[in-house]
Amino acid sequence: MIYLEGWIRQIVAQVLNRTAVDRAAIDAYQCLRLRQTLRYAYERSSFYRQHFSSAGVTPDDIHDINDLSRLPFTEPEHLAASPYRFLCISQSEIARPHAFVTSGTTGPQKKVFWSQRDLDRIVEFMAAGIATVADEEDVVQILLADGRPYSQADLLYRGVQRLGANPVISGMDIGSDEQLRILEESHATVLFGYTHQIFRLSKDLQNKTDLAARKVKALFLAGAYVPPLMRHELEHIWNCRVHTHYGLTEMGLGVAVECDAHAGYHFNEAGLLIEVVNPKTGIAAAPGEEGELVFTTLAREAMPLIRYRTRDLSRILPDPCPCGAHSLQRIDYVRKRLESMISLGGKEEIYPALLDDALYGIPGLVDYQAVLMRGESLSRLKVTADMLSENAHASEQIRMQLQSIPAIARSMAAGKLARPEVSIAAPGALKSAGREKKLIIVNSQ
8 A cells, every 4th residue: 555645646646747747736835734743642652742732832832834933943952852652652563673874873863653554654765765776677786785674675675666666775885796696697777875885886887788778767875965077077987867865764764755857855845844044043044044943744653753953954946946846946956054063263174075076086085084174273284096097197186176275275275174184095985984983083192
């Protein structure tokens, strides 16, 4: 049984087939589901009952989406501290618990719970998402860690099956040659995996075989921002399209996907309500202004989340999407996360995507790690690069690209930041460093 309401099918149809969906109808549907969700959470979740009461508000005070600001935010720390208090079902009805950390090893571990109905909704959204790049004729190679039933790999596997295509899970722990063997034997036409894993795989195989001849028609990347230079290189290596996905475990893994226009993300408007707020004040951002993404789930059974602060920064794009889905909202690519923003002093800040944009055009570079050594008067930026092909000028090229970043250049000119230091790591040394360690800060003693 497919549990999703007919609205989802209409919304997905507009993205895929350019059919018309009335914006007013979507707004009315979201408003109805919001009121239902608030009442459901208030009556069943001890956390939200106390959370709303502490703010002096009840579900009856929320008449439409414009009243959302009367509700308190749900912070990630709330979820980390008391996950079971969010439950709206009995523990015996939990089909899948999932513990995870989203902001590096120092971030709090969080736990989310899904009912069987929640899992079916996730599978349905994954089927809709993969349908943006695949159809019944395709073989989708899934480069995700396989494990227990309803792992991310298994959910995607089920989504591909629901689409009518053929899934193959190759995992993450095998070498590039074995990944290539599976691709060849399965005749995979779509690859799904984490951004930097697919990039490393592509660079490693580039000099061994002609990947453009493998008839892969799309790469579907998740887990990290994709710099334009990286996207361009992957399209050249494979001679195919590159699509990206934005997901959050708290929101059920799938949140938003690119369409063929590659102009931001269409998100699951049938399952999520989105706000963009000033991260410091919590006040709604102006239309088109960047702020923190805040989500409210509209179809969650086990653990609804209401006004959940993601710590991710983006904006709602004001113009209609060039793909023709004019009544659907879009969010811009998520390039910043509050925890990854590092101040260089004054108004100058750097973050991983800023370095990604500068460095991924350097020949041979497959990965890097940056460490800011904070001093009392002068800070130092040390970058270690992982090169999969020889480049005698790599160190100087990396240094020059770093110095071309305006925030770094201005900090150097102000005497707050020393000239960047660059070293080359042994090939593969950064393979398991983790994306959360892309840019870290260390206070000098």
